Amino acid sequence: MHGLSSHNRSAGRRRFARFLAWGVILVLAGPRAPLYAQEISDREYKVKAAFVYNFLKFVVGGRFGPGDGQAGAAVDPNAVILVGVIGKIPAQESFAELRGKSVQNKRVQVRFFQGFEEVRDVEQKIPDVHPQMQQIRRCHVLFLCPSEKPFLGRILPALQKDGILVVGDTPGFLEAGGTINLVIEDKKVRFEINTAAAARAKLQIRSSLLRLALRTLEHDSLERRDDEGR
Amino acid sequence: MDATRMLSAQIALWLALSVSVGAGVPDAPEPNVPARTDPNAPEAKEDFLDMSLEELMTVEVRSSATLTQTSARLAPAAVTTITKEQILASGARSLFELLDIYVPNLEWIRHHWEADHLGLRGIINDREDKYLLLVNGRVMNERTHFGAMSERDLVLLRDIHHIDVVRGPGSALYGPGAVSMVINMVTDNAKTFQGTEVSGRAGGVEEFSSGEFKHGEYVPAQDLGVFVYAGAENYPGAGPADAPQVYAFNFPTRAEYSWAPDDPGPRLPGEGYQAGTPFLDRSINADGATHHGHTPMKIHAEVTKGNWDFWTRYTQGGRQLTTDMGTLVHYPWGWGDWVSNYLSSSGYQQATAFLGYEKELRDDLTLKAALSYDIFDFERILQGSLADAHREDEIYGKVLLNWQAAPNHKLAFGSEYTHEEFGLPSLGWPEAPPISSLLGSPMPRWSTDMISFLGEHQWTINERWTTFLGARLDEHTYSKDMFSPRAAVVHTPNGKDTWKLIWSQSVRANFAEDLKAAALAGDDDSRPERLDSVELRYERQHNRWFDTAASAFVHYNFELLTWSGDHVAPVGTQREYGVELEALYHTDRTRLGVSHGFTKLYDFDLEPNMATVNTSEPYGYGDDLANWSNNVTKIVGQRKLSREWTLDGSLRIYWGFPGLESYNEYMPGSMGVGSTPAIEPGWEKGYRANYYLNLGLQYQPKKNLIFRLDGYNLLGIFDSDLNKRNYYSSLGDYRSHAAAVALWAIYQF
Numbered sequence: 001m002h003g004l005s006s007h008n009r010s011a012g013r014r015r016f017a018r019f020l021a022w023g024v025i026l027v028l029a030g031p032r033a034p035l036y037a038q039e040i041s042d043r044e045y046k047v048k049a050a051f052v053y054n055f056l057k058f059v060v061g062g063r064f065g066p067g068d069g070q071a072g073a074a075v076d077p078n079a080v081i082l083v084g085v086i087g088k089i090p091a092q093e094s095f096a097e098l099r100g101k102s103v104q105n106k107r108v109q110v111r112f113f114q115g116f117e118e119v120r121d122v123e124q125k126i127p128d129v130h131p132q133m134q135q136i137r138r139c140h141v142l143f144l145c146p147s148e149k150p151f152l153g154r155i156l157p158a159l160q161k162d163g164i165l166v167v168g169d170t171p172g173f174l175e176a177g178g179t180i181n182l183v184i185e186d187k188k189v190r191f192e193i194n195t196a197a198a199a200r201a202k203l204q205i206r207s208s209l210l211r212l213a214l215r216t217l218e219h220d221s222l223e224r225r226d227d228e229g230r
Numbered sequence: 231m232d233a234t235r236m237l238s239a240q241i242a243l244w245l246a247l248s249v250s251v252g253a254g255v256p257d258a259p260e261p262n263v264p265a266r267t268d269p270n271a272p273e274a275k276e277d278f279l280d281m282s283l284e285e286l287m288t289v290e291v292r293s294s295a296t297l298t299q300t301s302a303r304l305a306p307a308a309v310t311t312i313t314k315e316q317i318l319a320s321g322a323r324s325l326f327e328l329l330d331i332y333v334p335n336l337e338w339i340r341h342h343w344e345a346d347h348l349g350l351r352g353i354i355n356d357r358e359d360k361y362l363l364l365v366n367g368r369v370m371n372e373r374t375h376f377g378a379m380s381e382r383d384l385v386l387l388r389d390i391h392h393i394d395v396v397r398g399p400g401s402a403l404y405g406p407g408a409v410s411m412v413i414n415m416v417t418d419n420a421k422t423f424q425g426t427e428v429s430g431r432a433g434g435v436e437e438f439s440s441g442e443f444k445h446g447e448y449v450p451a452q453d454l455g456v457f458v459y460a461g462a463e464n465y466p467g468a469g470p471a472d473a474p475q476v477y478a479f480n481f482p483t484r485a486e487y488s489w490a491p492d493d494p495g496p497r498l499p500g501e502g503y504q505a506g507t508p509f510l511d512r513s514i515n516a517d518g519a520t521h522h523g524h525t526p527m528k529i530h531a532e533v534t535k536g537n538w539d540f541w542t543r544y545t546q547g548g549r550q551l552t553t554d555m556g557t558l559v560h561y562p563w564g565w566g567d568w569v570s571n572y573l574s575s576s577g578y579q580q581a582t583a584f585l586g587y588e589k590e591l592r593d594d595l596t597l598k599a600a601l602s603y604d605i606f607d608f609e610r611i612l613q614g615s616l617a618d619a620h621r622e623d624e625i626y627g628k629v630l631l632n633w634q635a636a637p638n639h640k641l642a643f644g645s646e647y648t649h650e651e652f653g654l655p656s657l658g659w660p661e662a663p664p665i666s667s668l669l670g671s672p673m674p675r676w677s678t679d680m681i682s683f684l685g686e687h688q689w690t691i692n693e694r695w696t697t698f699l700g701a702r703l704d705e706h707t708y709s710k711d712m713f714s715p716r717a718a719v720v721h722t723p724n725g726k727d728t729w730k731l732i733w734s735q736s737v738r739a740n741f742a743e744d745l746k747a748a749a750l751a752g753d754d755d756s757r758p759e760r761l762d763s764v765e766l767r768y769e770r771q772h773n774r775w776f777d778t779a780a781s782a783f784v785h786y787n788f789e790l791l792t793w794s795g796d797h798v799a800p801v802g803t804q805r806e807y808g809v810e811l812e813a814l815y816h817t818d819r820t821r822l823g824v825s826h827g828f829t830k831l832y833d834f835d836l837e838p839n840m841a842t843v844n845t846s847e848p849y850g851y852g853d854d855l856a857n858w859s860n861n862v863t864k865i866v867g868q869r870k871l872s873r874e875w876t877l878d879g880s881l882r883i884y885w886g887f888p889g890l891e892s893y894n895e896y897m898p899g900s901m902g903v904g905s906t907p908a909i910e911p912g913w914e915k916g917y918r919a920n921y922y923l924n925l926g927l928q929y930q931p932k933k934n935l936i937f938r939l940d941g942y943n944l945l946g947i948f949d950s951d952l953n954k955r956n957y958y959s960s961l962g963d964y965r966s967h968a969a970a971v972a973l974w975a976i977y978q979f
Contacts, residue, residue, distance in 0.1 A: 185315075
């Protein structure tokens with residue numbers, strides 16, 4: 001086998017090394033202004049936060065009440081809609097901007113909860129139940145950040161009958177029991193809806209929202225688990 | 231000025247720029263107060279929270295032209311992304327047709343002796359060696375003889391999630407061979423597609439039928455995804471009457487001279503042939519027909535588990551070639567039984583396995599690694615005889631680190647290794663020792679190695695200025711070192727406007743068989759091809775419905791490796807410039823895109839003792855590229871008529887071929903006795919404009935069921951010459967695409 005030719009090898013490597021060195025110098029010597037320019041994820045999450053805000057206009061029942069039929073959980077008597085965000089979000093201020101907005105004649109409040117990785121116990125184990133579960137259950141809407149993907153099995157079953165609209169943006173979110181999943185299609189944000197999860201939470205999603213969904217899921221893993229348990 | 235000095239000057243310029251721009255930066259606001267203007271956001275008053283759902287669904291959030299992560303707006307390149315929705319809306323029957331519809335300043339031409347060609351910004355060749363074709367970021371080019379061969383001809387497109395076409399030189403990111411562009415086909419996987427889909431297509435006039443299946447499943451609890459796809463097609467194509475081949479020469483009816491004193495010559499059939507009319511003899515193949523003896527197919531399977539990603543892919547395809555006039559005609563005896571077998575075609579089979587790994591080592595450091603094995607079989611038949619049949623195997627590995635070195639600085643650096651074995655016998659194909667049209671038979675067996683180092687630095691100076699500085703070094707067994715730097719400045723003065731200034735140098739090693747031939751002759755350090763280019767690009771988002779863009783580019787130093795008459799060699803230096811204009815209007819019901827590309831040769835220095843078919847400018851005939859239409863316009867539209875019905879259409883216009891006309895004036899070919907030209911005097915049909923009008927109607931009665939009816943090249947109903955497509959290095963001849971129809975049904979469950 002013919003080995004690598006030696007012609008200009010060292011010259012080429014010197015050239016590349018000089019190039020790399022200039023790059024390092026620029027890193028070290030460049031002005032250290034704060035990072036103004038937004039990351040790709042900031043824009044994406046601003047749009048996703050806006051989607052979540054819009055979803056609030058299309059959902060009744062559950063904790064949103066009043067809806068048709070009996071709510072599964074007590075309706076919050078305060079004129080507030082509480083949006084909870086669990087986990088590490090790439091652009092926290094995207095959801096913070098919902099504060100003060102109003103929808104369905106109620107004021108929006110936003111609360112951030114630590115993710116499962118951040119609430120490890122003293123033995124560094126991840127708990128089966130989130131330590132702030134009681135406060136989480138008071139939310140009308142929960143957004144589960146991508147960081148919580150490994151822990152969907154711990155939180156979604158616990159929330160399924162609490163009348164909460166659970167929104168995520170990870171693959172398989174609907175199948176795991178989430179209500180609405182945000183996806184990227186054709187470089188734009190779209191959403192898909194789990195009608196089985198909505199039914200368990202006694203949520204009624206307006207048909208105008210269902211029509212815009214990329215897909216609707218009528219059966220998920222939590223429903224199958226419930227069936228097997230009977 | 232040599233490359234090193236030029237590079238140092240560029241870097242000095244960067245430093246000066248950074249100091250002056252940095253000095254002008256206003257005092258930073260408190261870190262916990264959001265910046266007043268977000269360069270990537272729409273105009274400040276267009277708050278996302280004030281938009282309706284329908285409006286939000288039109289906002290684009292994503293991009294792929296950098297090693298370091300960046301947004302679509304800041305990507306230092308002109309990138310055309312074709313989504314799967316756009317693939318469906320086009321009704322395209324191949325990657326050729328799909329890219330021809332959507333990519334500004336891209337052209338598609340035929341060839342009598344090789345598979346069809348794609349070119350960008352005037353760069354097109356007798357092989358597909360001027361661009362890289364990728365699947366999921368992995369280069370799929372054949373290296374021995376042809377280049378980007380696989381995938382392009384297949385009507386099987388439902389496995390594709392989207393395609394990114396990075397227009398312009400891209401070796402700094404993608405490696406040698408990315409001279410004119412990079413085409414990256416990204417497939418669906420378990421995260422982008424869950425469920426099952428079956429689809430079937432059938433075409434009339436240009437006959438074909440195909441079936442595709444795909445299934446995706448994702449288990450979030452285990453972070454495990456599985457995706458499988460399979461498709462096969464039958465492509466008989468369009469007969470000569472529907473897709474007429476037109477030559478530029480009158481063939482006499484019968485022999486005018488005897489072969490020999492005692493031999494009056496053959497009795498020739500037919501009534502002769504008149505230039506400019508359809509040539510309907512049986513010697514002409516069906517247009518688009520499959521490579522002899524093979525069923526085009528595609529199989530893809532992918533498993534993702536946590537940080538790991540494994541996919542494997544198999545494709546088989548290829549198409550027949552139309553006979554050139556020189557094969558048919560020997561003046562003055564006319565045409566006839568010179569060739570007993572007119573079948574010419576080229577085909578391939580390719581199998582690839584890819585294992586990828588990505589892990590966030592720290593908050594600021596991500597590792598990407600990949601290992602891949604690829605087998606490529608290439609076959610070319612000319613007049614019934616095997617001209618090329620060989621296999622090449624490749625093992626490839628890559629490690630890349632992405633590092634957020636400082637708040638404003640991102641770095642990416644890594645290394646790649648490629649080992650290739652050439653001259654291997656084909657797998658499962660006709661039993662023949664490997665053969666190369668250049669190296670003969672039996673073809674020698676040999677191997678090459680290439681080690682590559684790559685890096686990129688992204689510096690966000692402030693909210694208005696971002697710079698990119700990248701380079702790649704490739705060391706190849708049989709080639710001189712290949713160094714590909716790139717530098718770019720992106721300026722975003724406000725939320726609507728973006729300016730990009732990009733300088734790059736891209737390189738390409740010659741084909742493996744040419745490098746081997748040179749090595750056998752004593753030169754194992756061949757000169758690579760090189761393109762130096764500068765581009766200024768302006769993009770404006772006028773409002774949420776209307777975007778425009780313009781690019782001006784100069785290829786001021788293109789040291790070209792191309793066919794020299796008997797092998798691929800350094801032929802000369804080509805210089806050209808051009809402009810691209812793009813406009814896109816999009817609402818939730820209407821989408822209309824228009825682009826116009828203009829490319830003009832301004833100089834060609836021919837190497838001593840070399841010849842070229844790229845242009846006749848060195849010979850004193852005209853000053854245009856011979857295998858290129860200087861102007862090309864593309865219009866794509868879509869209108870949602872109702873919730874169920876959608877109307878699509880596209881029109882492409884190649885405005886004419888003055889360079890080909892000049893070349894045919896310089897070298898009109900020769901038909902033997904008396905050096906009679908092979909082109910009739912006054913011939914001009916071949917140099918006129920080409921027009922391709924497609925229309926499609928889509929019916930979607932339910933979310934999971936789609937029907938489409940597409941009509942192709944419909945202007946051919948009135949005049950088939952309107953749909954002509956020229957040949958590379960032709961004697962003024964062309965072949966028209968058939969005016970045709972197709973049905974498509976897609977069902978998901």
